[in-house]
Amino acid sequence: MTNTIVKLSLAACLVAALTACGQEAKTSSGPKADQKASVAADNNYLEKTFTSGDKASWDKALKDRAMGQHDYVRSKAL
Numbered sequence: 189m190t191n192t193i194v195k196l197s198l199a200a201c202l203v204a205a206l207t208a209c210g211q212e213a214k215t216s217s218g219p220k221a222d223q224k225a226s227v228a229a230d231n232n233y234l235e236k237t238f239t240s241g242d243k244a245s246w247d248k249a250l251k252d253r254a255m256g257q258h259d260y261v262r263s264k265a266l
Contacts, residue, residue, distance in 0.1 A: 237249055
């Protein structure tokens with residue numbers, strides 16, 4: 189009798205533990221699949237040199253960012 193109760197309680201604990209590890213549904217609130225990369229939200233987090241919807245400023249912002257991460261170009265300034 190007690191052996192059955194112990195087995196049932198262990199099974200219940202196992203089920204509860206596995207249920208707690210379940211993965212929640214992921215919902216994305218990012219850009220739409222058909223939205224261009226140069227179109228962004230207009231908020232305070234945008235780079236000041238970039239204007240939303242302007243492809244030329246988008247390309248310039250990407251180029252400036254790449255040059256800022258280029259170690260050879262950064263070391264030349266010293």
